[in-house]
Amino acid sequence: MAEKTTSVHYLNYLQLDKILEAQHPLSNEKEEEAHEEMLFIIIHQAYELWFKQILHEISSVMELFQKDKIDEENVGIIVRRMDRVNKIMTTLVGQLDILETMTSLDFLDFRHHLSPASGFQSHQFRKLEVMLGLKIEKRHQFGDCPYHAQFEGEKKEEILNLEENQSLFMLLEKWLERIPFLNMEDFDFTSKYEDAVNQMLEKEIEGIKSAKLTDSDKEIRLRMIEENRKYFERVLSETEHNKAMKEGETSLSYKATMSALLINLYRDEPILHLPYQFLRSLVELDHKIATWRFRHVQMVEKMLGQKIGTGGSSGQGYLKETVDKHKLFTDLANIATLMISRSYLPELPKNIKDNLGFNFKN
Numbered sequence: 001m002a003e004k005t006t007s008v009h010y011l012n013y014l015q016l017d018k019i020l021e022a023q024h025p026l027s028n029e030k031e032e033e034a035h036e037e038m039l040f041i042i043i044h045q046a047y048e049l050w051f052k053q054i055l056h057e058i059s060s061v062m063e064l065f066q067k068d069k070i071d072e073e074n075v076g077i078i079v080r081r082m083d084r085v086n087k088i089m090t091t092l093v094g095q096l097d098i099l100e101t102m103t104s105l106d107f108l109d110f111r112h113h114l115s116p117a118s119g120f121q122s123h124q125f126r127k128l129e130v131m132l133g134l135k136i137e138k139r140h141q142f143g144d145c146p147y148h149a150q151f152e153g154e155k156k157e158e159i160l161n162l163e164e165n166q167s168l169f170m171l172l173e174k175w176l177e178r179i180p181f182l183n184m185e186d187f188d189f190t191s192k193y194e195d196a197v198n199q200m201l202e203k204e205i206e207g208i209k210s211a212k213l214t215d216s217d218k219e220i221r222l223r224m225i226e227e228n229r230k231y232f233e234r235v236l237s238e239t240e241h242n243k244a245m246k247e248g249e250t251s252l253s254y255k256a257t258m259s260a261l262l263i264n265l266y267r268d269e270p271i272l273h274l275p276y277q278f279l280r281s282l283v284e285l286d287h288k289i290a291t292w293r294f295r296h297v298q299m300v301e302k303m304l305g306q307k308i309g310t311g312g313s314s315g316q317g318y319l320k321e322t323v324d325k326h327k328l329f330t331d332l333a334n335i336a337t338l339m340i341s342r343s344y345l346p347e348l349p350k351n352i353k354d355n356l357g358f359n360f361k362n
């Protein structure tokens, strides 16, 4: 056996001795056996292993984005890695079901051993948030301490450095700003899109005027269309957009937003298909993390009710605030508001369409 385990062998390749020796329920040490504590430890360890894999994928995606020019084949790699991250996130949400087989009474058998340890101290979770783009000033903070006060030495330094570095959000913004499609030869996307929106709204107004509705119903609907028009005008005006950014209503720059809109509208063009998938994967990741946060809150509600957390926060009160506030790619999700149906989509000139497609010439 000794010989077998010195060559590459399942046991030593996976270093299972280390991993399987790493579960030490505190209740055993205190001789107050709490059966459920093993599950509590293993679930957290499994989460941390998956966080490690997610960080591995996100770091590699960010590395590919650091380059000034991203080869198209790399966009394919990025999309596949993001897809993997999203699949892992689905599993992470699902794992909460396993932990919820433990009841609040079971949890109380060992919870008193845990304080002041808390999920607050998950270094990998914090790294993920910061790498994706969650800035300290956007966080929901409780008490006077910033979130990184939980760490010391190298761990703290690593988090502080990440705060200073470019996040995935910033890399995405720069990439969208670089995309050369907004002014394609004689096709000015923004003004063509504006015309299309006006056509669409005029058609809706005509429809309301000729519909069998009472005058007051017509008035309400026409007022809604005017609100809609103002919304489009605000989004299309660079000055208004910059004002909204200053007021914290939106985070993505004007140029990046316009590129994201173009990619979403012309997603059927082969060259824009992968960029579209990438944008979609970011919105999906944001939603999956928010779903995890929400499910975690629900679990905390079942386990603790209104009790405060072992990390000293208000518990579920604090966690609830983070569900929406800590989303990062809401601006990409909001592009859906700006979508117009394919029938209004400005037709691309043939030469441009050929450049965006698979144009095989013999």
Ligand code: HEM
Pocket (backbone or CB within 6 Å): 043, 044, 047, 048, 099, 107, 117, 118, 119, 120, 122, 125, 296, 299, 300, 303, 304, 308, 309, 310, 311, 312, 313, 314, 315, 316, 318, 319, 322
């Ligand atoms: C019985 C199960 C659990 C309970 C009662 C619980 C409770 C809490 C509470 C009350 C907080 C707020 C901080 C505090 O005051 O401690 C928190 C934060 C956190 N927990 Fe849990 N938790 C549980 C399981 C888990 C699991 C399985 C994970 C997986 C890694 C996890 C990860 C986190 C993270 C990352 C935070 C920080 C969230 C943030 O600040 O946005 N928790 N938890």
